Amino acid sequence: RxxxxxxxxxxxxxxxxxxxxxxxxxxxxxxxxxxxxxxxxxxxxxxxxxxxxxxxxxxxxxxxxxxxxxxxxxxxxxxxxxxxxxxxxxxxxxxxxPLVLGEDGRKLSKSDNALSLAALREKKLSPVPVYQEVARQVGIEPSGIVTLEDLLLRFREIS
Structure with missing residues (x-):
């Protein structure tokens, strides 16, 4: 206490x-x-x-x-x-x-000031690159993934 x-x-x-x-x-x-x-x-x-x-x-x-x-x-x-x-x-x-790494090889994290999902939403940026990067990180071909549902469907196909 x-x-x-x-x-x-x-x-x-x-x-x-x-x-x-x-x-x-x-x-x-x-x-x-x-x-x-x-x-x-x-x-x-x-x-x-x-x-x-x-x-x-x-x-x-x-x-x-x-x-x-x-x-x-x-x-x-x-x-x-x-x-x-x-x-x-x-x-x-x-x-x-495994850690999610940026293009520079450093881990993506709040403590490293990586861009957050909240910041992306605030800037009204498309979430598509995020979905595709998540797909890549888990070994899923990212082409054609444009929604969270697309990503989940592909993930279910491999699991």
Whole structure:
């Protein structure tokens, strides 16, 4: 809870050597991937790992889809849930997808100021290039895809 830690000092959770988690068949050595990670920020706010876990537990989320780059975060949250004695989170299904990359090879993300769907809508730009890029990213021939329904139909054909 707010005020539980000293403002101005980040509080970390100690990750013991050998803390290894299996996520989607991949082993994540948490002590190597993240080390002792921040639980409470120096601004006297909870850190991402804690907030994300609490939100997911509170909403009873049982399917989490994230980018492959967040695999260590999943391990950190499984670690925290284990400290809390929470078995529900351990039963959650996780899917870590390959990152969507821009033409420059960098990941498309809000944190990298990539153009968002909201910004595209605001500028009244066509969503067709977005649908076609999603198709390309998942291995679908993009020609002829001009609506979300087209994309979903093609996706159903291959799945």
């Amino acid at each position: 707010a005020g539980a830690f000293t403002a101005g000092e980040a509080q970390r959770v100690r990750v013991p050597e050998g803390s290894v988690f299996r996520v989607e068949g991949q082993e994540v050595a948490l002590c190597k991937a993240m080390g002792d990670f921040v639980l409470w920020r120096k601004e006297d706010l909870p850190a991402y790992q804690l907030v994300s876990l609490v939100d997911d537990l509170d909403d009873r989320i049982n399917l989490i889809v994230r980018g492959q780059d967040l695999l260590p975060s999943t391990a950190a949250q499984l670690f925290l849930a284990g400290l809390h004695g929470n078995n529900f989170f351990a039963e959650t299904t996780f899917l870590h997808h």
